[in-house]
Amino acid sequence: MGEQGATAEGERLRRWRLVLGADGAEGTGQTLTGRDARIDEAMDSLYGEGGPPGRRGTGRTAGLGASAPSVARWLGDIRTYFPSPVVQVMQRDAIDRLGLGALLMEPELLEAVEPDVHLVGTLLSLSRAMPETTKETARKVVRKVVEDLERRLAPRTRTTLTGALDRSARARRPRPRDIDWDRTIRANLGNHLALPGGGSTVVPERLIGYGRADRSLKKEVILCVDQSGSMAASVVHAAVFGAVLASVRALSTRLVVFDTSVVDLTDQLDDPVDVLFGTRLGGGTDINRALAYCQSRITRPADTVVVLVSDLHEGGIRDEMAARAAAMTASGVRLVALLALSDEGTPSYDREHAAMLAALGAPAFACTPDLFPEVMAAALENRPLPVPDIGA
Numbered sequence: 001m002g003e004q005g006a007t008a009e010g011e012r013l014r015r016w017r018l019v020l021g022a023d024g025a026e027g028t029g030q031t032l033t034g035r036d037a038r039i040d041e042a043m044d045s046l047y048g049e050g051g052p053p054g055r056r057g058t059g060r061t062a063g064l065g066a067s068a069p070s071v072a073r074w075l076g077d078i079r080t081y082f083p084s085p086v087v088q089v090m091q092r093d094a095i096d097r098l099g100l101g102a103l104l105m106e107p108e109l110l111e112a113v114e115p116d117v118h119l120v121g122t123l124l125s126l127s128r129a130m131p132e133t134t135k136e137t138a139r140k141v142v143r144k145v146v147e148d149l150e151r152r153l154a155p156r157t158r159t160t161l162t163g164a165l166d167r168s169a170r171a172r173r174p175r176p177r178d179i180d181w182d183r184t185i186r187a188n189l190g191n192h193l194a195l196p197g198g199g200s201t202v203v204p205e206r207l208i209g210y211g212r213a214d215r216s217l218k219k220e221v222i223l224c225v226d227q228s229g230s231m232a233a234s235v236v237h238a239a240v241f242g243a244v245l246a247s248v249r250a251l252s253t254r255l256v257v258f259d260t261s262v263v264d265l266t267d268q269l270d271d272p273v274d275v276l277f278g279t280r281l282g283g284g285t286d287i288n289r290a291l292a293y294c295q296s297r298i299t300r301p302a303d304t305v306v307v308l309v310s311d312l313h314e315g316g317i318r319d320e321m322a323a324r325a326a327a328m329t330a331s332g333v334r335l336v337a338l339l340a341l342s343d344e345g346t347p348s349y350d351r352e353h354a355a356m357l358a359a360l361g362a363p364a365f366a367c368t369p370d371l372f373p374e375v376m377a378a379a380l381e382n383r384p385l386p387v388p389d390i391g392a
Helices: 003-020 022-028 034-047 068-081 084-098 117-129 132-171 181-187 229-246 272-277 287-296 318-330 351-359 372-380
Strands: 192-194 200-202 219-226 251-258 262-264 304-309 334-341 364-367
Touching (some): 034 068, 034 084, 084 117, 117 132, 132 229, 132 272, 132 372, 219 229, 219 287, 219 372, 229 251, 229 304, 229 372, 251 287, 262 287, 287 304, 287 318, 304 372, 318 351, 334 351, 334 372, 351 364
Parallel strands (some): 219 251, 219 304, 304 334
Antiparallel strands (some): 251 262
């Protein structure tokens, strides 16, 4: 084997040693030193005992210690050695495997964490138990994630929805009091009718109105969001989108969150962080009660889109939920059910309820944040939704 081949083989064995951990070291013949040894120690702290195959039973006791400083050092190590997406996965595993949720209430630990949507969900579930000294740090972590999401999602959402609302407004015939005669005349200058005594007049075949400036003619959107524990990432994205939709002047937006009770957070939509800290992740689910509240706030069904963000695992009265959904769609409301509003794919969900909603013309599907603007635009224009596989 040449020098290059030997180098490649050594690199391959080194990588296998890092994957397998100390328990698999004998087969590779590799001894780790320097940076590799520190990477191995960071991984073994998380995965060494009871971890995945190869990193199990290494002889060391897995764990990060029972103090925030030791965890903070470990967080600093993994941020040094791994790219951000890997850091986020390892943080999530540490919270799930080693019970670090309580330590997240330590301000010094939060300052060392790599913020992401899943961490926000964990912090929100702990928010009511947090001491005041930690809450401000937690808000800073949540705000960083929210601002990152807004930068990525807001511009395209506003552009897409504004275009959809413009098309919708142009397609409607304004009432006489709402006609913009200057724009109507300019749009119909090519349509002339000869008058009996000579001359001609413009025939307004196409009427253009002030409709979008009139609040009473705004399209109405209600985001109805399940805040049970499994929906944490969806709640975070829904709060951001709720704030973005509220900033579109041609829309009237309402945000409702629910578990077994219903909370209207519309008055907090100017700050998604306030919205998120107004939620209570981890409760039960009463979709029927939430839809009843939304139904009570609808004044113009034909101009209303209700987006139900839920995995549809109903804990309330199932038959009443189905009847309420049927009544809403029959009245002209455009009802859309998002099984998830996240990048995680389709979650576990109630297929019977998804099929029921689909039969009513209310498709149920998982939606990524990047697709959400197109879904909303299609719903506002009352056209088929841009989703390949709709229904149960």
